[in-house]
Amino acid sequence: LFIVGLNVEAPVFKDVTARSWGALLYLGLVASVGGCILYFILLKRLSPVLLSFVFIIFPVFALLIGAWYEGTPISRDLMLYSEILLAGFAITKLTLKR
Structure with missing residues (x-):
């Protein structure tokens, strides 16, 4: 895919920053x-x-690290969805008493 991309897109490597x-x-x-x-x-x-x-769990941590690194706020919707995801994970870890 890299070779095809080089032939189709013609990227300008000198414009790519050291950070990239x-x-x-x-x-x-x-x-x-x-x-x-x-x-x-x-x-x-x-x-x-x-x-x-x-x-x-990876998507939640990726969201948090990305928000921290870029300094962008996390929307209420994303926080809610992350909480639902983590709550579902926590529920699967609970032991049931019989």
């Missing part, structure tokens, strides 16, 4: 590779069902 290159490297190395390695390390120690909830 840094973000690209971070996403490629730390977030993708590091996250995948960490996931499989945790998979050896935790149950697959418990670890699968990571993918439910």
Whole structure:
């Protein structure tokens, strides 16, 4: 896809800032590779069902980190949806008394 993109889009690499290159490297190395390695390390120690909830929690943390990093406010709707998502996650962790 990268090769096709270079031929179709004709990007101007000199206009790409150092911050953008840094973000690209971070996403490629730390977030993708590091996250995948960490996931499989945790998979050896935790149950697959418990670890699968990571993918439910990730969007909430991405939202919070993005808002903190960019300094943008989080809307009421996003806060409400995040609370619903986390409440649903918490409900699945409750033990039922029989």
